Each structure stands twice: as C-alpha cells, then as structure tokens.
Amino acid sequence: MGKGCMTATKYLLFLLNLIFFLFGGVIMGFGLWLLLDNQSFIVVLSNSTTVKVACYILIGVGAFSMLMGFLGCLGAIYEVRCLLGLYFTCLLLILIGQITAGALVYFQKNQINEEMTKIVTKMLEKYPGNNSTAEQTWDFIQKNMKCCGWNSHEDWDGNMVIVNSSQLLFPCSCQNVSVAIGNFSNSGFCEAQTPDWPVYDTGCATSIENWLLTNIWVILGICLAVAFIELLAMVLSICLCRNIHTEYSKVPKY
Numbered sequence: 426m427g428k429g430c431m432t433a434t435k436y437l438l439f440l441l442n443l444i445f446f447l448f449g450g451v452i453m454g455f456g457l458w459l460l461l462d463n464q465s466f467i468v469v470l471s472n473s474t475t476v477k478v479a480c481y482i483l484i485g486v487g488a489f490s491m492l493m494g495f496l497g498c499l500g501a502i503y504e505v506r507c508l509l510g511l512y513f514t515c516l517l518l519i520l521i522g523q524i525t526a527g528a529l530v531y532f533q534k535n536q537i538n539e540e541m542t543k544i545v546t547k548m549l550e551k552y553p554g555n556n557s558t559a560e561q562t563w564d565f566i567q568k569n570m571k572c573c574g575w576n577s578h579e580d581w582d583g584n585m586v587i588v589n590s591s592q593l594l595f596p597c598s599c600q601n602v603s604v605a606i607g608n609f610s611n612s613g614f615c616e617a618q619t620p621d622w623p624v625y626d627t628g629c630a631t632s633i634e635n636w637l638l639t640n641i642w643v644i645l646g647i648c649l650a651v652a653f654i655e656l657l658a659m660v661l662s663i664c665l666c667r668n669i670h671t672e673y674s675k676v677p678k679y
Contacts, residue, residue, distance in 0.1 A: 431668060438501040438661040441654065442512075446494030453487025456480050493519075497658070501665065509666040516659045520652065527648075538630065545575040545629075550583045552596070554613035564598035564612045570636065572629035573599035578622060586614060593617040599624035 460480040493515045500508030530537065552560060567573055574580030578599060581587060587594045597615040604623045617623065637644065 431665070434661050434665050435501050435504070438658065438665060439498050441658045441661070442494045442497030442501065444494075444654075445497065445658075446491050449487045449490025449492075449494060451487070452490060453484050456483030456487060460484070489515075497662065500662070504665070504669045506666050506669055509662045509669075513659055513662045513666070516655050516662070520655050520659075523652070541630070542575050546580055546583070549574065549580050550585060552584055552586070554586055560612065564596075566629055566633075567596070567598040567625075568611055570629060570632040571601075571625050572627045572632040573624045574628050575630050576628040577626065578624045578628075580628070590614075593620060595622040595624055601625050 460477070493512060496508050496515075497512040499505065500512055548559070548563065552563070554560070573596070578595075581596055581599070584596075593616060594614040595617050597610045597613055599622070600615065601623050
C-alpha cells in the first residue's frame with residue numbers, strides 16, 4: 426500500500442472512530458438520563474427490573490463504544506498494531522452481538538410483547554397526570570399515533586386517578602378529535618360527558634407495529650448502513666495493521 430493510501434486510510438479510520446466515540450457518548454448519556462432523572466420512566470416503573478437492566482445495558486454499550494472509539498483513534502493516528510487488532514476484534518464482537526440481538530428480538534417477539542404489556546400497564550396505573558417527562562413521552566405517543574393504552578383503552582381502567590375520582594375522567598392524549606366535543610388538553614385527564622370515552626379504540630401496540638411495518642425499509646436501511654460502516658472500519662483497521670512497518674508500530678515517546 427502506498428504512502429498516500431496509508432495516510433488516507435489512517436485519517437478515514439480516525440474519523441469513523443471519532444463518530445463511534447461521539448455516538449457512544451450519546452447512548453451512555455441517554456442511559457444515565459433514564460436512570461437518574463427523577464421524572465423519567467425509571468421512577469414510574471421503580472420496581473421494574475427489565476427497565477433498570479435496559480438502562481444499564483445502554484450505559485454499558487455507550488461506555489464500550491466510547492472506549493472502542495478511543496482505542497481506534499489512538500491506534501490509527503499512532504499506527505499501533507496491537508490497538509488496531511484489539512479494535513478489529515471488538516468490532517467483530519459487536520457485529521456478532523447485533524446479529525444475535527436481532528435474531529433474539531425476532532424469535533422472542535411474543536415474550537417481548539408480554540413484557541412490554543406488563544411495563545406499560547404498570548405505568549398507566551401510576552400515571553398521575555402531572556405532566557412529568559415520562560407522561561409527556563406517553564402522551565406524545567398516544568396523540569401522534571392516534572391510539573390509547575397498550576392493547577386498548579381498557580388498559581386505563583386500573584389508573585388510580587380515574588378509579589378514585591368522582592368524575593368521568595379519561596386521558597386527554599387519547600381523545601379522538603373526530604368524536605370529542607369541546608376543547609381538551611393534550612396531557613393529563615379530561616372529563617367525559619358520558620361513560621363512553623371519546624377516545625381511540627386502537628391500542629398503541631398495534632399502532633407501533635403498523636408504524637414499524639410501514640417504515641421497515643427505512644429501518645433496514647439504517648441497520649445495513651451501520652453494519653456497512655462497521656465492516657468498513659474493520660477492513661480499514663486490518664489493512665492499516667497489515668501495512669504498518671515494525672519500526673513505525675511503536676507509540677511515540679514524549
């Protein structure tokens with residue numbers, strides 16, 4: 426490989442690893458926000474082991490991506506063979522992990538749906554209507570996807586505010602604008618005129634599934650693009666590693 430190609434490979438690999446590092450920081454930050462924010466889902470679902478484990482996984486994946494990006498940048502700039510080899514191995518493991526995770530999600534989708542039903546049902550039961558971050562997120566989903574509850578609006582029947590209220594309350598973000606009468610808020614609870622709530626009949630599980638099916642090619646495109654970037658980084662790292670001369674494979678002294 427010529428000197429020009431070596432230089433181009435080195436700096437392209439450095440750029441890819443910088444992206445990995447920043448992306449890992451975003452993932453870890455999101456996981457920390459979910460875990461530490463006193464208004465996030467983790468507080469509403471304080472006893473949900475699944476949600477807590479998901480937060481720790483996000484933090485771990487983000488930290489690992491940042492470490493991998495740092496090692497890749499260091500190995501590319503300083504042309505350190507052992508770091509490039511370690512970086513290649515980490516990328517290979519990540520790629521295998523992504524394929525495995527995708528297969529597990531596909532073959533365990535019924536179990537995932539059952540777990541999501543438990544999590545969302547518990548969240549709806551504790552929904553107090555005080556416009557917290559977690560509630561805003563769920564209100565956004567119901568309003569924009571035109572759905573109510575996870576399986577149906579009956580999931581709201583166990584909500585403590587609705588059960589203990591003397592009024593006929595329903596979640597405002599569920600309101601079906603085509604049948605609702607009057608001006609309602611987009612969050613919290615609204616008062617119904619009759620026991621038959623003016624809400625959407627479709628559950629959000631069905632709406633989300635339909636959205637995924639509608640955007641399946643976009644999702645597959647993003648997944649393939651990520652896999653392509655990882656493969657490109659693997660190829661660049663192994664090419665750079667193979668073409669580094671022994672006399673240039675040491676970390677510079679300071």
